[in-house]
Amino acid sequence: MKKKKHIFSGLYIVLCFIFFYLPIVITMIFSFNASKSLTHFTGFSLRWYQELITNKEIVSAVYVSVTIAILATVISTVLGTITAIGLSKSRKFLKEYLLNVNNIPILNPEIVTAIGLMILFSSIGIAKGYMTMLLAHICFCTPYVITSVYPKVRNLDPNLANAAMDLGATPFQALRKVILPLIRPGIFAGALLAFTMSFDDFVISYFVTGNGVKNISIIVYNMTKRTNPTINALSTIVIVVIILILLVVNIVPILKKSKERKED
């Protein structure tokens, strides 16, 4: 009886995973298709990958996506981390105000955040393009950094930084040598979140960009209107990159955890 149940639950999990991964796997398989068909696999070829690197529009979109993701990650991680550290020392009123404001981009539908920024940029009169996209990405990434760093800062023993300063460290040294190393896991998690959020973003980028500046998602969105296996090749690369990053970041702690458990 118990074994039968186990088989059933295992089967259910497998079916759900097929549901999750089938579209992704199909995209990947057909990116190697020799013909243009998206339904009949006629033979293996790297034709679409070749087309990918010779297509100037796609190459520049990759450049935009990657540089914006890197810049947005660095800036939002720094901004989010110093804010989180500052927050733990702020008065209650300010703390609550800022944490609530910080939650708005997380809770609000993406499309509302997007049009808010779109109206803002056109009201101020900034030309839409790379700069507006970068600002928007920092805007929606920073809240995630703050929410992953702030709990770590709050759990810190406040005496640690004080002790460092009593022993002659400047506030900056105390920050760099005592606080930052202790909250590193939170910063790291926040940065990872920021990078993938930025790299994957479509809705917000779509509304705030202009002047022909496009990231990968926007290119894909424009290309879906007609059959084009180049998208499959592009998707495959993006998916492989994201999965590799996630596997490395996630599997290492899981293995470490189970190793620790064994040692206990």
Next chain:
Amino acid sequence: MKHFKHLTKPYIVWSFILIVIPLLLIALYAFTTGGNSVKILDFTLKNFIKILDPTYISVFLKSVKLGLITTGICLLMGYPLAYFISRFKERTQDFLVLGVTIPMWINLLLRTYAWLNLLADNGIINNLLSMVGIGPITMMYTDFSVTLGMVCNFLPLMVIPIHTSLRKMDNSLIEAAYDLGANQLQTFGRIVLKLSMPGIINGIVMVFLMSISTFVIPKLLGGGQYLLIGNLIESQFISVGDWNFGSAISLLLAIIILISMRLMKKIDPQDD
């Protein structure tokens, strides 16, 4: 330590300009007329009255209906999945949860696009069906394809919070229930379900929020004519150019979501 207090200053300014002001601008646009100029303010409720037009009301109702259906299916599919995962060994659970999370990190647009090849009239599923002699079934550009796309994309949002609360559950409570004479159904209803309620509510809110506001999935899988709230907002800003009306719809969407979150929080017994 007082020095660190000043570290919040950049973000106070930043968040005011890029988070608070945009929201105020949406509200301002929603209540004014006169194209894209903010200089002359002409307050009106016209934009909201326009929403009452039957065509727009039906878009709202359709979005809410599809949102509820998607949330329902996700709950029915996601609860067993989360429950079965939580019965495994810790380490296996970690890997299975990772397996559920990975698709969430992949671009929603790419995951949705992938369904196009599967569901098309001459797509992979129809090809397989024709081998067994079942004629092509139109799946693309229907409520079915849109719902399917939403369920596939948002199911992890239901599974993760439910699994988290199931994992936290103290297993000795279940044993205690059995010892006290409860049968399987009673134990499930009174202990397991009750203790996983916070996760269920969290999942419902997340899935509903995402499915009611998406515009990519209906556009790709529902076609150009398929209108949900998100598509309505997009068309107002991108093609029609009526920013005031678009802002009014967005404001309403934000309010609907805030209210549903409040309601859900009230139902949640363990929220503090």
